[in-house]
Amino acid sequence: MPKKSEQYQIIFFNVGSILLFYPIILLIPTIFAFFYPFEWMHIFAFILPSIISLSLGFFLRKISKLESSPTVTVREGAVIVLFTWISVVLIGSIPFVLISGLNFSQAVFEATSGFTTTGLTMFQDVEHASKLILVWRSLMQFIGGAGFALIMMGSVIGPKGFGLYHAEGRVDNIAPNIKRSARIISLIYIVYAVIGVISLDIAGMPLFDAFNHSLTALSTGGFSVKNASIGHYNNLSVEIVTMILMFLGGTGFGVHYTFWRGNFRALIKNGEPWLMISTIFITTLIISLNGLGKIFTDFSEGFRQAVFQTTSALTTTGFSTVDLSNPLWINFGLAMFILTSLMLAGGGMDSTAGGLKQYRIWVTIRVVLHSVKEFLLPSRSVTKISVWKGQNRNFITYEDIKEILIVFTMYFSTFFVGSIILSLYGYSLTESMFEFSSAMNAVGLSVGVTSPTMPLGAMWTLTIAMFTGRLEFLVIIYAITKLVFDLYDKIKKVNYKI
Amino acid sequence: MKNNEGLYLVIIGCGKVGGNVASKASSLGYNVVVIDKNEKAFENLSVEFTGFTILGDATEKDVLIEAKVEKADYIFVLTDDDNTNFLISMACKYYFAAKNVVARVYEPDNIQLFNEYNVAVVSPTVLAIDKLSDFVVGDSK
Numbered sequence: 014m015p016k017k018s019e020q021y022q023i024i025f026f027n028v029g030s031i032l033l034f035y036p037i038i039l040l041i042p043t044i045f046a047f048f049y050p051f052e053w054m055h056i057f058a059f060i061l062p063s064i065i066s067l068s069l070g071f072f073l074r075k076i077s078k079l080e081s082s083p084t085v086t087v088r089e090g091a092v093i094v095l096f097t098w099i100s101v102v103l104i105g106s107i108p109f110v111l112i113s114g115l116n117f118s119q120a121v122f123e124a125t126s127g128f129t130t131t132g133l134t135m136f137q138d139v140e141h142a143s144k145l146i147l148v149w150r151s152l153m154q155f156i157g158g159a160g161f162a163l164i165m166m167g168s169v170i171g172p173k174g175f176g177l178y179h180a181e182g183r184v185d186n187i188a189p190n191i192k193r194s195a196r197i198i199s200l201i202y203i204v205y206a207v208i209g210v211i212s213l214d215i216a217g218m219p220l221f222d223a224f225n226h227s228l229t230a231l232s233t234g235g236f237s238v239k240n241a242s243i244g245h246y247n248n249l250s251v252e253i254v255t256m257i258l259m260f261l262g263g264t265g266f267g268v269h270y271t272f273w274r275g276n277f278r279a280l281i282k283n284g285e286p287w288l289m290i291s292t293i294f295i296t297t298l299i300i301s302l303n304g305l306g307k308i309f310t311d312f313s314e315g316f317r318q319a320v321f322q323t324t325s326a327l328t329t330t331g332f333s334t335v336d337l338s339n340p341l342w343i344n345f346g347l348a349m350f351i352l353t354s355l356m357l358a359g360g361g362m363d364s365t366a367g368g369l370k371q372y373r374i375w376v377t378i379r380v381v382l383h384s385v386k387e388f389l390l391p392s393r394s395v396t397k398i399s400v401w402k403g404q405n406r407n408f409i410t411y412e413d414i415k416e417i418l419i420v421f422t423m424y425f426s427t428f429f430v431g432s433i434i435l436s437l438y439g440y441s442l443t444e445s446m447f448e449f450s451s452a453m454n455a456v457g458l459s460v461g462v463t464s465p466t467m468p469l470g471a472m473w474t475l476t477i478a479m480f481t482g483r484l485e486f487l488v489i490i491y492a493i494t495k496l497v498f499d500l501y502d503k504i505k506k507v508n509y510k511i
Numbered sequence: 512m513k514n515n516e517g518l519y520l521v522i523i524g525c526g527k528v529g530g531n532v533a534s535k536a537s538s539l540g541y542n543v544v545v546i547d548k549n550e551k552a553f554e555n556l557s558v559e560f561t562g563f564t565i566l567g568d569a570t571e572k573d574v575l576i577e578a579k580v581e582k583a584d585y586i587f588v589l590t591d592d593d594n595t596n597f598l599i600s601m602a603c604k605y606y607f608a609a610k611n612v613v614a615r616v617y618e619p620d621n622i623q624l625f626n627e628y629n630v631a632v633v634s635p636t637v638l639a640i641d642k643l644s645d646f647v648v649g650d651s652k
Contacts, residue, residue, distance in 0.1 A: 084538070084557075084558055084559050086558050188542065189519075189542040189543055189544050189561075189562040189563040190537065190540060190541060190542040190543065190561060190562060191561035192540050193542065194561075405563075
């Protein structure tokens with residue numbers, strides 16, 4: 014284990030590297046100023062944060078005194094991830110303040126919602142917002158969906174950043190070399206995005222909308238450039254293409270790789286896609302049958318609306334084709350409860366989705382079935398639980414079960430605490446649970462709690478929920494604990510000297 | 512595509528030597544797959560290792576198939592038994608037509624046998640003897 018001071022050198026170096034590279038992303042929206050020339054003065058709102066990011070990155074690299082990064086372990090990775098996300102969100106919120114005139118809390122909310130691929134928004138009227146801002150929102154989600162560790166490993170630090178990758182809540186390693194894995198994942202992601210733009214355009218969306226929606230659907234983000242989200246188009250083929258994109262985004266990259274390698278034997282053994290498809294299908298049937306006569310006039314309309322909302326909730330995207338803040342929907346308890354639970358369940362492991370992840374649920378189901386089976390077997394029989402993930406067959410150990418238990422506990426306790434906090438601000442129980450689940454699991458469906466005029470406390474509760482939910486809680490707790498302990502050690506040492 | 516990044520190594524036997532070589536290769540950005548039949552052995556890998564580990568007996572053909580031995584640029588056979596190493600090296604050469612197989616051989620007499628079948632050899636015994644002889648011979652010169 015490296016010494017404390019060395020650890021912090023590594024941390025400064027890597028955070029600095031990411032900040033040096035960040036302006037490249039920040040400056041992409043300015044390209045769109047060529048298409049919308051009347052917005053040219055807005056590019057300064059992107060140049061200013063770029064300069065801040067560059068100089069901060071340069072400063073951090075300078076004080077780290079390192080030429081190249083040593084291996085990053087999960088210990089430093091956690092702190093790097095925490096600092097990176099905080100600084101990226103803060104710098105990324107500057108354009109919102111400068112162009113759209115949001116205040117600090119609102120801008121931070123919007124940027125957090127972007128990078129965590131949530132999709133709750135502070136904009137009441139996105140159709141009249143600046144085009145550059147719309148591009149920036151979509152881009153934030155696209156980058157946040159991939160994660161910074163992935164980008165860093167694919168380009169700058171290479172295999173030494175594996176600890177960082179773990180710390181950002183990803184464990185997939187699809188090729189026997191992490192740098193290649195990172196490149197394969199980026200390639201799959203970008204190719205899907207391009208295909209998404211083209212097919213959405215063919216399905217009947219204007220090109221600019223298709224570009225934004227493709228990025229946010231694939232990253233399971235859910236920022237839309239229309240006030241009524243996908244419902245604005247009222248076009249069946251747009252809905253189908255969007256659902257496919259959301260599903261692709263919600264499927265783990267390991268599964269995608271298995272598919273493109275043509276390893277169908279392993280593919281059908283993967284539990285996640287099956288679980289996702291069957292969950293969507295069953296819950297859709299329940300909602301559309303139960304809602305018949307209440308909010309849907311006929312079955313086909315109910316099915317169409319239900320399947321889109323459930324897909325959007327399960328893949329944690331957050332597009333909607335109906336207005337969920339309509340009292341008709343809020344009082345439809347069954348649908349609200351199903352959507353809230355689906356949001357908690359979330360998409361596939363190592364995908365861009367949030368939530369508990371299908372893999373963990375799949376393993377839990379297997380463990381339960383296994384314990385029943387074990388009860389019936391002879392007492393001395395030895396059995397193992399195996400679960401397919403991408404091309405690999407994993408054997409479930411007690412370590413894995415422990416990790417799942419911790420994650421489940423963290424999610425549910427946060428969910429309860431958060432819902433209570435929102436209820437304290439006077440929202441109804443259904444609204445609080447729905448909105449908090451939506452924020453914590455990076456979904457972005459809203460029943461109307463999120464608005465620029467909401468109480469400041471509730472706004473920050475949701476911001477923190479989005480931030481911690483995306484990084485799966487533990488990393489942040491580890492990082493903060495480490496920082497506090499190191500600081501405590503430092504103070505103690507100083508005292509000794511005196 | 513013989514640039515170093517695409518280099519594919521299969522390392523059979525993850526002891527002190529195998530584990531260290533695998534970690535080093537992995538941190539240089541090579542594709543590395545490590546096979547060992549003992550799960551504890553993978554503790555010899557450092558945090559820099561980002562390749563795959565396969566738990567299994569490399570004398571079984573299925574395990575070698577899983578490791579995609581036929582695509583490997585180099586195969587290092589590093590178990591602690593000469594007989595096992597010979598069997599695995601032969602399997603790699605004859606079933607999978609592997610080009611570069613390097614085996615660890617403890618018994619100097621066996622080196623001839625490995626060479627006979629075009630298997631490159633690293634012998635810790637011979638290396639130690641040479642090194643130690645240098646001290647002796649160095650004195651008499």
